[in-house]
Amino acid sequence: MAFSESLLVALFCWAVVFSVLIILFTIIRTFSFALKLLPKKAVEVPAAEVAAVEEEEYSSGTLKLKDVDEQTAAMIMAIVSDESGIPLSELIFKSIKQIAA
Template identity: 35%
Template sequence: MKFNPHFLGIFTDIYGSYDAMDIPKALLVALVGFLTVVSMLAVIALFIKLISFIFSSIEKKSASKVETLISPVENQKPRAESTGSALPETESQGELELIGVDEPTAAILMALVSYRTDIPLNRLIFRSIRLVEDE
């Protein structure tokens, strides 16, 4: 029997020819094949988790460095951040001047900037958003 030497070798025990298999052999082949696919995809999923974890911890570290650097300036204002508790990623606060722009449009613009730059909203500071009229 010709057999691919790369694989685990289990199939040499399972079937002995390329003829139709009997029921137990077929079920075993199917089970091993299916479980191999599942386990390979589980490994890939774990890899994605691992990469995400590594990047988020790197991001957190660099963010804490940035916070340390800007803290003297930030402390001049009576802001909630100065209490020591970091804002959750989904929240933000501060004052923003809107000139000719309504709040929903401003929210969309801020979300877009955050998405495009890959910087969470709680780490972006918007001073003002102004409507620029076409000439």
């Protein structure tokens, strides 16, 4: 095969490759444009589910209260967090119970 024939084969191969790339580009752009024209469906999530997801995001387990009301337990957790210098989100309380009355 002569140099000129090799050059023609190479140019033909390049032309085929670039033609396929242009066709793929056109198909992708067309689908993208068509998808933008479609109406978007609004997904409604009940507020209770959103709140539950947000609470689970910051929850680090369960806490058992024994003879202690929630306000007192919250105060104890805040004091422990402040005194230890550890953020409350990094502390894990398993249970809080009253020892002496």
